[in-house]
Amino acid sequence: MKRRVFAYPYIVWMIIFIAVPMLFIFYYAVNVNGTFTLTKFLATIRDGGKWSTLWLSVVMAFKTTVICLLLGYPIAYILSNMKKSVAGFISVLFFVPMWMNFVLRTYAWQAILEYFLPGLLHLKNGTLTGTEGAVLMVLVYNFLPFMVMPLYNTLSKLDKSLLEASRDLGAGSLQTFTRVVLPLSVPGIVSGITMVFIPAITAFTVPALIGNGKYNLYGNEIELAFKTLSGQGDYAVGSTLSIILLVCVLVSTIIMNRVDKDQQEGGKLW
Amino acid sequence: MKKFLAVLLTCVMLLALTACTGSKEEEADYSFADGDQYEYIGGSLNILNWGEYIDPELIEIFEEETGVTVNYTEMTSNEEMLIKLRSPDCVYDMCFPSDYIIEQLIASDMLLELDKSKIPNVKNIEERMYGFTDVFDPGNKYSVPYMWGTVGILYNKTMVDEEVNSWDILWNEKYAGEIWQYDSVRDAIAVSLLRLGYDINTRNPDEVKEAKDELIKQIPLLKGLGTDNIRGSMENGKAALAVIYSGDAFACMDENEDLDYVVPDEGSNVWFDNVVILKSAKNTEAAHAFINFLNDANLAARNTEFIFYSTPNGAAMDLLDEYYTGNETFNPSDETLSRCSVFHDLGDFVNVFNDAWYEFKSNLD
Numbered sequence: 001m002k003r004r005v006f007a008y009p010y011i012v013w014m015i016i017f018i019a020v021p022m023l024f025i026f027y028y029a030v031n032v033n034g035t036f037t038l039t040k041f042l043a044t045i046r047d048g049g050k051w052s053t054l055w056l057s058v059v060m061a062f063k064t065t066v067i068c069l070l071l072g073y074p075i076a077y078i079l080s081n082m083k084k085s086v087a088g089f090i091s092v093l094f095f096v097p098m099w100m101n102f103v104l105r106t107y108a109w110q111a112i113l114e115y116f117l118p119g120l121l122h123l124k125n126g127t128l129t130g131t132e133g134a135v136l137m138v139l140v141y142n143f144l145p146f147m148v149m150p151l152y153n154t155l156s157k158l159d160k161s162l163l164e165a166s167r168d169l170g171a172g173s174l175q176t177f178t179r180v181v182l183p184l185s186v187p188g189i190v191s192g193i194t195m196v197f198i199p200a201i202t203a204f205t206v207p208a209l210i211g212n213g214k215y216n217l218y219g220n221e222i223e224l225a226f227k228t229l230s231g232q233g234d235y236a237v238g239s240t241l242s243i244i245l246l247v248c249v250l251v252s253t254i255i256m257n258r259v260d261k262d263q264q265e266g267g268k269l270w
Numbered sequence: 271m272k273k274f275l276a277v278l279l280t281c282v283m284l285l286a287l288t289a290c291t292g293s294k295e296e297e298a299d300y301s302f303a304d305g306d307q308y309e310y311i312g313g314s315l316n317i318l319n320w321g322e323y324i325d326p327e328l329i330e331i332f333e334e335e336t337g338v339t340v341n342y343t344e345m346t347s348n349e350e351m352l353i354k355l356r357s358p359d360c361v362y363d364m365c366f367p368s369d370y371i372i373e374q375l376i377a378s379d380m381l382l383e384l385d386k387s388k389i390p391n392v393k394n395i396e397e398r399m400y401g402f403t404d405v406f407d408p409g410n411k412y413s414v415p416y417m418w419g420t421v422g423i424l425y426n427k428t429m430v431d432e433e434v435n436s437w438d439i440l441w442n443e444k445y446a447g448e449i450w451q452y453d454s455v456r457d458a459i460a461v462s463l464l465r466l467g468y469d470i471n472t473r474n475p476d477e478v479k480e481a482k483d484e485l486i487k488q489i490p491l492l493k494g495l496g497t498d499n500i501r502g503s504m505e506n507g508k509a510a511l512a513v514i515y516s517g518d519a520f521a522c523m524d525e526n527e528d529l530d531y532v533v534p535d536e537g538s539n540v541w542f543d544n545v546v547i548l549k550s551a552k553n554t555e556a557a558h559a560f561i562n563f564l565n566d567a568n569l570a571a572r573n574t575e576f577i578f579y580s581t582p583n584g585a586a587m588d589l590l591d592e593y594y595t596g597n598e599t600f601n602p603s604d605e606t607l608s609r610c611s612v613f614h615d616l617g618d619f620v621n622v623f624n625d626a627w628y629e630f631k632s633n634l635d
Contacts (some may be wrong), residue, residue: 212494
């Protein structure tokens, strides 16, 4: 009972920095210049919901997640099979860039894609910023560690005797991988997907810095709505767009949790 | 490993330090041209200004001369500044807003009428500036011009072989993917309005709509919409044409001699960033002294050399060398200026501009 006291600061923190801002979003979505009205909210959902950009963001997040998984799984698998000390050292190298601020890293990519790579590849007049591929690449770069981390954790905790047993029972290395390692690493995969997909769908800095203001995702639409319309005291459009994105994040979290739970209850997925 | 990292880090820092001191040329002259008129004032002065928009040396000298502690804050846009100034616990004594924002601040009665007897150095301001600033600050009672310039086209002579004299070139398909548009509602729509032969301060919704439609047509040709990032891109020859402020253009041309800047024949916007004192200012004595200090001919010359933006200070212009004064970008002729006009605050009509801008932006990607 007494231990609960220690949770209070955290609860207060959550109320101030999570619950209250959320309430503000809902408040401003249905409040135009001090009067309560649903018209702006409904109008925004009906014809200003930026559905095509939302779809673009979802597709982008999906691509980012798939590429991160395809790249991250082998990395994590190789790392987990290395000697602990070597693996530790390599994973430190892997995470060193993360000590640097996210925005700074993205700025670095802006310079690489704008000047360095085009120079190296002798692209005439061309730069690589402002394209979908560039945004995707930088998203993958930024989120890859979030995929590798949970995968590496899961795979390194895998009981090696299970693998030996599988080999003893006559499975080849491929079969051991597909029928033992892969199913057992599903919790890692799921949390990796969650940790990449959700930040990717709400990506804002990367398209803002790499997209040249031309390639925008949903986060940028929200910024734009606040920036251009808030001068008129209109926070409703921006807030409504934020709510739409919040719902998307919520839905994906629920799906992920469902998959995770199913897995724990007997691995129905596989 | 740790020790190695520490040594490496120290080396890098030392290198950076020597690089900084190494790049400084011979000691610049920071003496007063208009005499040392400063006595001890004390207290503190809270200044809000654009990023990299003052020679930091000046602040140090001012602090030494007057004993005032300067708290200097930077902002990135007029809109951000407005939010800060309107907040109930605004601490700023003075700031450097642009023309149409000053008009707005005067209308909402937020500015202090300047006591010109405390600013004898305003005599240095070129007379022709007042013709423009009078438009947004009638009688020039509330503000003193700080920096000014035009909006125009910066182009790379190696990539553009025709003569650049019209905004039309920004819609030329030959340069698809090599054009930078300015990411700011008033500036971008002004470019489109001027090209169509309309006034940049139009209050006709049809004209704004037409300008917006033209901007939408321009999208496939754009390399992007930018602000500060345009400079690096142009300096490195990564784009052919860009809408840009003259001060930034001048800085780019200093880095890359293939670049040239032009104010198109259809005319353009001439803008001003003036210094103002807020009504809520606590240390008006120091604020007036600071404005006077900034307008000392010699210090204004040092300041403009640091920022690369044009100074409205005529006495400072006389002290600058030919590289600055002979440059049409830095020192536009009266003929060029006769084609330019100042932005007005649009009042509620600004919503028409904002809605058009929002719709234009929704057509991207």
